Amino acid sequence: MPVYEYHPDELARLSVLRRANGLDLEQVRERGQGAQERVRLAHIAPAEPRNPSELGIASCQSLEWARIAHVMAEQQMPIYSPDQDPRVARREEQRSHRMATEAASEEPGSAGLPVEVLRCRVYRITGGTANSPAGEQPLIRHIFAASGAAAFDQARAMFSRPGSTHHEGEYRITSVEQVLPEPGEFP
Structure with missing residues (x-):
């Protein structure tokens, strides 16, 4: 299809x-x-x-x-x-x-x-390191995914890759928020 x-x-x-x-x-x-x-x-x-x-x-x-x-x-x-x-x-x-x-x-x-219409959404992933000093800017990424769980998995995989901003175990996701479309609505 x-x-x-x-x-x-x-x-x-x-x-x-x-x-x-x-x-x-x-x-x-x-x-x-x-x-x-x-x-x-x-x-x-x-x-x-x-x-x-x-x-x-x-x-x-x-x-x-x-x-x-x-x-x-x-x-x-x-x-x-x-x-x-x-x-x-x-x-x-x-x-x-x-x-x-x-x-x-x-x-x-x-x-x-x-035609099957994929219902992907844009999620804002916020996170940082476990040892983040107070006042440090959080790390924010936007992920295009079908669900919050899928966005979480993509973000975790993205930042645990060798050479990424944060190394395995250092990066901690603090929130996953749907930003597009607004929660509860879909075209």
């Missing part, structure tokens, strides 16, 4: 769309300013060596809030509705096309077969 997987940037945009639905322009601008602050904080935090990253997620969401505010002002929408946003329909069309293309390239002769 062909498989489709949402990309983290798609999850970030869809998350913003869900939160923006039903908000007025002032509320959208407020949320956009909050997203810009999140980008600023992500810039000054230690850089993550791979994607998805806090900076990438925050940037994507900030751009989406700004785009929605622009669309609302341009179309004079009193309340935001994704149904009235032409870009939402275009993105969904592109996503459907990508789904069909990826499914067809994955399994020849699979055109027309149902």
